Amino acid sequence: MARRTIPPISIVRHPIYNMLLPVPVVCFIAALLTDWTYLASNGNRQWVNFSTWLLAAGLVFGAVSILVLMVDLIRGVAANRGLGWATFLLLLAAWIVEFINSLVHARDGWTAVAGAGLVLSIVGALLIAIAGWLSRDALELVP
């Protein structure tokens, strides 16, 4: 990989994007699992409550990681600009899908998940998984 000259936004030379991104990846995928469990349990509400908090945490950390990535990309940090922006768009798409999903999940009871909620959780989890998989190359990391 090409040597990079501009360092990404970092704390003590460790890029913070790499610290932030795993949170939405884990939360959005976990929310899909807790959604599934909610439906499988025929409405044991603790599982949908887990989903709502996972979505909330994923959205907060996701928003920050998207912003950091965007600033890094604009500053020209990425070794591969195309891949960098593709990751950015996937993250943004996942965030929008999961934001809408959090509104659906705010419904009272079964319809918070059954139907639109589950579909959005699947789409959001897929998008964030692909984004996470691509992001190794989005910013070239200092080893």
Place this chain on the structure above:
Amino acid sequence: MMRQLAISAALLVLAGCRNSQASIDPLEQTGPKPVLPEPTEGLIAAVGVPQVVGWKQGETPTVPSGFRIEAMATGLSNPRTVYPLPNGDILVVEGKRVGSEPVDRPKDPVRRFIMSLAHGGGGAKSSGPAAGPPQRITLLRDANGDGKVELKSILVDHLNSPFGIAVVGNELYVANTDAVLRYPFTSGQTAISSPPQRVVELPGGLIDHHWTKSLTASPDGSKLYAGVGSNSNVQERGPEAETNRAAVWEIDPRTGAYRVFASGLRNPNGLTFYPGSNTLWTVVNERDEIGPNLVPDYMTSVRPGGFYGWPYSYYGQHVDKRVRPQRPDLVAKAIPPDYALSSHVAALGLAFYTGSSFPAGFRGGAFVGEHGSWNRTAYNGYRVVFIRFAGGRPVGKPMNFVVGFIGPDGKARGRPVGVAVDRTGALIIADDVGNTVWRVSYSGDAKAR
């Protein structure tokens, strides 16, 4: 996250929100057979809460021609229930919910914030170091029946979010949010110093979502009936939180023994026996968040042992698919209520007209205090309606009797709660947001209905 949600909710309020059931006139949702559209769940539940500005000096709600409305008492603190006594005294229950529900979901604080908008500050916020709103019963004395209060006195203080009261013989029963209390009380007394006896514990607890416990006594005074509202919208706090809730309790005041008299009533208030009968009536706040025109609140007679649907269904067998596990066995026996009042009006007060100073058409009819909607963008309720009765059953459409709680600027002056008829036949109204008790009398110069 919370802030984002709150902001988008606020934006949607401003934008007027999506409204796929908008074509239904609220009047089509009144009476025994309301129009019930298909449920719709938007991304954000439609929210519309008016800004609270209070009543300016001399400003009043409006009443039909021939009637007169005047403030009996102002500067109260969240008056919820009015209870006229035969000697002309009027007991006013002032109370407020304290504490807040535990947060289960990110939605909960957002919802709480929106609700708080509609209540404004209102009344004395805190009195002295022992902060907290007044929780008391104030006595208003109008000995000559002219609607002017000669004496205002605190009858009982330091209650716990009281709402319902009933006087039986020489006893005053008070329904706090967590218990029914009994005080010795003689007509004419202006302060009670004796400590209360606890008749029975009521479901209060940490959540206490619908906290107002309505109370009435059977005509012979042998039983008390308490309305205990649900702990959630549609059981989203779990079935355990709903034990003995969404029900009317029948209580033996001597022993404290109780049984669930009727159930499936989401938030029953205004418990009152129909005059001259042993039939108990109530007004019930139905569920939210399935559209601006679902589910209509209602007024109904309460059958012993009756199940009225909540949370599994509404208006008989209309299943609410948000509730799991479903209970087809209970849905099958759900009783449709007698009379719909239209959606989200938040009916909290009910009084039958037992006086004789209003025109003949009013006798035996029902006044209903409608606190007003939050779960629709076009306000509904915020008024006192009158429903005519014939043969002990409601007939016809409701008539807007006292209106103008929301001004022409769309801001709320007040919100009606409890209603009652005093010994002169005047209608007394508790206005918890306007912190006023109103009195409507008939001046007799207009044609009777």
